[in-house]
Amino acid sequence: MRKDGGPRHILVIDDSEVLLSRIKKALVEDGHMVTTTTQTVGNARLLTTVDLVIIDYHMPGINGLAVLQAMRAAAAHLDHEPLFYLYTSDRHVSGTYADLGFDGAFPKGDETVLVQQVRAVFRLSQIRALAQKERPAATSEQVLASNRISGTMSERPPSTGSIPKPREKKQ
Amino acid sequence: MSRLLRMTSLGTKLALATVGVLSVISVLLYLQLTSREQQHLLSAKTTAAGMVTNLFAASLAAPLDFGDAEAMETELGNLRSNPEIIQAWIWSLGPTDPITRLHRDRTLAQEPPPTGLDVGTRMLADRVEVSRPVFGRSGQPVGKVAVVFSLAAENAAFVANRTRIFWWTLVMDVATAFGLILIARLQIILPLAKVAEGARRLEKGDLAARVDINSADEVGQLARAFNTMGEAIADREQRLDAARQSLRDLFDHMGQAIVAFGPTGTIEGEVSRQASRLFGGKLGGTRVRDVLYRGAPDGDIDAQAFEEWSNVAFRVRPAEWAEFATLAPAEIVLNREGEEPVPLELEFRPVTKNGKVVRVMLLATDVSQQRALERTVQSQEEEHARQMAAMRRLVAGGPQVFVMFVDSARQRIARCVEIVGPEPRMLLSGEIDELFRHVHTLKGEAAAFDLRDLQSQSAELEEELDELRSEARGEGFATTDAVHDRLSAQFKHATEALERGCEVFVAASPTGRVALDQVTVQRSDLLELLAHLGQRNDELGHIATRLASRPFGESTANLVDLVPTWADKEGKRARLQVEGKETRVPAHVARILGGALTHLIRNAIVHGIENPDARESRGKSPIGLIRVIAAEGESGPMFTVEDDGQGLDLASIAQQAVAIGETVGTRPIEQLAFLPGLSTARMGDLAGRGVGLHAVKSEMETVGYKVDVFSKAGEYARFVLRPKDAPYDGNAFAGKEARQHA
Numbered sequence: 001m002r003k004d005g006g007p008r009h010i011l012v013i014d015d016s017e018v019l020l021s022r023i024k025k026a027l028v029e030d031g032h033m034v035t036t037t038t039q040t041v042g043n044a045r046l047l048t049t050v051d052l053v054i055i056d057y058h059m060p061g062i063n064g065l066a067v068l069q070a071m072r073a074a075a076a077h078l079d080h081e082p083l084f085y086l087y088t089s090d091r092h093v094s095g096t097y098a099d100l101g102f103d104g105a106f107p108k109g110d111e112t113v114l115v116q117q118v119r120a121v122f123r124l125s126q127i128r129a130l131a132q133k134e135r136p137a138a139t140s141e142q143v144l145a146s147n148r149i150s151g152t153m154s155e156r157p158p159s160t161g162s163i164p165k166p167r168e169k170k171q
Numbered sequence: 172m173s174r175l176l177r178m179t180s181l182g183t184k185l186a187l188a189t190v191g192v193l194s195v196i197s198v199l200l201y202l203q204l205t206s207r208e209q210q211h212l213l214s215a216k217t218t219a220a221g222m223v224t225n226l227f228a229a230s231l232a233a234p235l236d237f238g239d240a241e242a243m244e245t246e247l248g249n250l251r252s253n254p255e256i257i258q259a260w261i262w263s264l265g266p267t268d269p270i271t272r273l274h275r276d277r278t279l280a281q282e283p284p285p286t287g288l289d290v291g292t293r294m295l296a297d298r299v300e301v302s303r304p305v306f307g308r309s310g311q312p313v314g315k316v317a318v319v320f321s322l323a324a325e326n327a328a329f330v331a332n333r334t335r336i337f338w339w340t341l342v343m344d345v346a347t348a349f350g351l352i353l354i355a356r357l358q359i360i361l362p363l364a365k366v367a368e369g370a371r372r373l374e375k376g377d378l379a380a381r382v383d384i385n386s387a388d389e390v391g392q393l394a395r396a397f398n399t400m401g402e403a404i405a406d407r408e409q410r411l412d413a414a415r416q417s418l419r420d421l422f423d424h425m426g427q428a429i430v431a432f433g434p435t436g437t438i439e440g441e442v443s444r445q446a447s448r449l450f451g452g453k454l455g456g457t458r459v460r461d462v463l464y465r466g467a468p469d470g471d472i473d474a475q476a477f478e479e480w481s482n483v484a485f486r487v488r489p490a491e492w493a494e495f496a497t498l499a500p501a502e503i504v505l506n507r508e509g510e511e512p513v514p515l516e517l518e519f520r521p522v523t524k525n526g527k528v529v530r531v532m533l534l535a536t537d538v539s540q541q542r543a544l545e546r547t548v549q550s551q552e553e554e555h556a557r558q559m560a561a562m563r564r565l566v567a568g569g570p571q572v573f574v575m576f577v578d579s580a581r582q583r584i585a586r587c588v589e590i591v592g593p594e595p596r597m598l599l600s601g602e603i604d605e606l607f608r609h610v611h612t613l614k615g616e617a618a619a620f621d622l623r624d625l626q627s628q629s630a631e632l633e634e635e636l637d638e639l640r641s642e643a644r645g646e647g648f649a650t651t652d653a654v655h656d657r658l659s660a661q662f663k664h665a666t667e668a669l670e671r672g673c674e675v676f677v678a679a680s681p682t683g684r685v686a687l688d689q690v691t692v693q694r695s696d697l698l699e700l701l702a703h704l705g706q707r708n709d710e711l712g713h714i715a716t717r718l719a720s721r722p723f724g725e726s727t728a729n730l731v732d733l734v735p736t737w738a739d740k741e742g743k744r745a746r747l748q749v750e751g752k753e754t755r756v757p758a759h760v761a762r763i764l765g766g767a768l769t770h771l772i773r774n775a776i777v778h779g780i781e782n783p784d785a786r787e788s789r790g791k792s793p794i795g796l797i798r799v800i801a802a803e804g805e806s807g808p809m810f811t812v813e814d815d816g817q818g819l820d821l822a823s824i825a826q827q828a829v830a831i832g833e834t835v836g837t838r839p840i841e842q843l844a845f846l847p848g849l850s851t852a853r854m855g856d857l858a859g860r861g862v863g864l865h866a867v868k869s870e871m872e873t874v875g876y877k878v879d880v881f882s883k884a885g886e887y888a889r890f891v892l893r894p895k896d897a898p899y900d901g902n903a904f905a906g907k908e909a910r911q912h913a
Contacts, residue, residue, distance in 0.1 A: 117472050123498045124476040131483045
């Protein structure tokens with residue numbers, strides 16, 4: 001839940017309607033607001049209200065990396081950049097999510113696991129925001145690092161741990 | 172030095188102090204005694220020497236007065252008999268040199284008379300020199316004598332006495348020291364050692380440790396104080412043990428795994444029995460993250476979130492804990508090697524001290540049985556939903572077919588039971604074939620109607636009968652001795668499965684149980700009959716009207732499945748409950764009723780039902796309920812559409828009414844909801860075009876119906892469709908809310 005009491009908004013991009021339907025059902029039942037799409041372009045307009053973007057990696061004709069890059073470019077001017085998570089069953093790809101520019105990776109397959117992990121992502125962002133409040137003023141480097149690592153629409157605390165790994169912003 | 176003193180035992184220190192003090196006293200005593208002894212000896216010698224010299228001087232008065240040298244020599248000779256006199260001199264008055272002298276030996280012959288000695292006594296280390304005047308007959312001094320007495324004997328006696336004094340002092344010293352040390356050991360050291368030993372036993376947990384000291388002195392008082400303290404400790408320990416055991420029993424019987432962890436994230440202190448069972452072996456010192464997320468891969472976001480949560484937990488103020496605890500994982504699946512994963516519900520509670528969180532108590536509840544039950548219920552619900560869907564399809568295609576099937580299936584089963592008979596008997600091949608045919612047909616028909624239980628029971632019976640048929644193939648008959656009871660039971664189960672199927676059918680049927688009693692007639696015939704007789708107000712006309720009327724359930728048949736889908740599109744959850752399915756609806760009303768209900772239900776989903784979070788925050792079920800009720804009335808049936816949502820948004824209705832140019836205040840706000848073009852919803856698939864309620868009102872008015880609306884903020888909204896001349900008491904439904912008529 002957001003600070004304003006509303007549900008978190010999650011955007012899921014996958015080429016499978018069936019999978020999107022299952023993911024949406026599971027996440028909506030867990031109290032999130034979910035937008036699903038099979039379109040790999042034209043989603044930038046949604047970024048202003050989205051907290052988390054889940055992107056399939058292997059999609060016909062395009063991979064998740066290209067989608068990520070496009071959306072990151074679109075989100076660069078936003079005050080609140082959403083988190084971008086990779087959604088794949090390819091362990092090799094998921095192991096390199098940070099290098100690819102994602103904030104983290106979810107294993108593809110079991111929606112109940114996905115629900116748990118989405119919960120954990122939002123919890124983690126809140127915990128880091130709280131930890132930031134409890135701590136003395138952070139240095140500008142820490143703030144920048146936090147923005148890269150774990151920010152959400154409304155909370156951009158610095159990381160206190162190593163996961164998700166800090167990513168380099170793609171230019 | 173101070174460390175050496177701390178390390179030295181009290182007994183040693185007392186002994187050393189005793190010996191030291193006694194030694195000083197002994198030395199002083201020794202010196203005092205020897206000094207006195209010496210003084211005593213010398214005093215006696217001085218007195219004796221004085222007396223001898225006085226006598227010697229008196230004996231020389233006449234010889235010196237008369238100058239009798241011989242007599243003087245004689246007197247000197249008398250002195251020789253005294254061995255202690257080593258020298259003597261006699262002077263006449265005037266001359267400085269002595270008249271005569273006496274020397275004990277030659278070595279002294281050259282020694283001059285003592286100088287500076289006038290008349291008196293002088294004490295030297297080895298001698299005593301005494302000088303006296305000699306008085307003549309007239310009492311006038313006529314000369315002087317000096318006598319030197321040896322102190323050798325006295326010195327020898329003094330040395331002997333001093334040695335004796337030394338040994339006596341030493342013996343007394345040793346004896347006294349021994350005595351004092353013995354007393355100290357018996358009276359202080361040993362009792363204190365007993366107390367110390369008792370304290371050590373107490374420290375090791377021997378709560379029966381006591382000290383047996385009966386003296387009334389300070390050590391005895393100390394021992395009694397120790398014993399009292401031991402009893403107090405034993406009593407407190409027993410009470411603590413009892414409390415600990417109670418706590419332990421409580422922990423162990425709570426059915427929850429309870430552990431506590433500190434700022435380092437490691438488990439500390441006692442753990443409950445359930446915790447040992449769930450998490451395994453020794454948990455002390457283990458990181459709680461590793462216990463909960465055993466086998467989690469590096470980068471596991473859930474484990475990482477927990478780890479960072481537990482780091483922050485010890486900086487959170489206790490007053491903020493409740494909110495902070497919501498960031499902890501509420502449920503995990505515990506993976507255990509070689510065993511089934513266990514779903515656990517987690518709860519975290521702070522242990523505070525001085526206003527700070529010092530430990531966090533984790534209560535983990537094994538919810539595997541609960542989850543299994545939920546899965547079972549869900550699967551049963553899914554099965555029920557599947558059956559209902561099948562039945563609705565069936566109903567849509569014509570319920571009479573199913574009714575015919577039920578009748579024939581009952582007859583088939585009854586015939587089979589009759590053939591099998593109440594007791595085992597011989598069955599002819601023809602009878603077995605008939606049984607087999609009935610069962611085979613039953614199985615096929617059950618499959619056609621998606622009655623899986625009945626299909627499964629029939630399949631089992633078919634296999635049983637197939638074997639029986641094989642047995643009968645040679646002889647032309649087979650006995651049912653071995654299978655009678657089993658066959659009877661299976662036919663009974665088949666009957667039960669059929670009846671369950673009927674119940675599902677009734678539940679799915681828009682006309683309810685009436686469906687089982689319906690016959691098929693052609694609509695054209697019915698409408699023709701109604702055209703001829705429907706306008707008549709006699710019995711025949713009423714019968715024709717009733718025959719043409721439709722059961723209310725028909726108007727809602729497709730809505731039951733559509734409502735959840737519509738709600739889902741709005742990000743909401745809702746279900747439809749239909750009551751009074753059998754209520755007869757006149758044909759002209761039934762024609763438009765479905766559309767009106769659809770408008771009202773979609774309206775309820777868009778405007779009334781809240782999203783699941785909002786509902787839960789208001790203490791409602793996350794799934795909204797829309798009730799559609801039909802009830803018979805004297806003037807005709809009455810219909811109600813009610814949702815348990817947030818009620819009408821009167822402020823928004825008023826605002827929208829003003830926006831479309833209406834005057835607000837002259838009529839109740841609820842009535843404004845029926846204005847054409849008024850909508851409080853964003854335009855979407857379901858509502859928002861501002862035509863729904865106005866259309867419902869207009870449509871119902873064409874068949875002589877009016878629409879009433881009732882609402883209570885945060886609780887419900889209710890639309891009542893009733894014949895214009897039918898009375899309706901809104902209070903019968905919802906109490907004191909204002910009733911408004913459209």
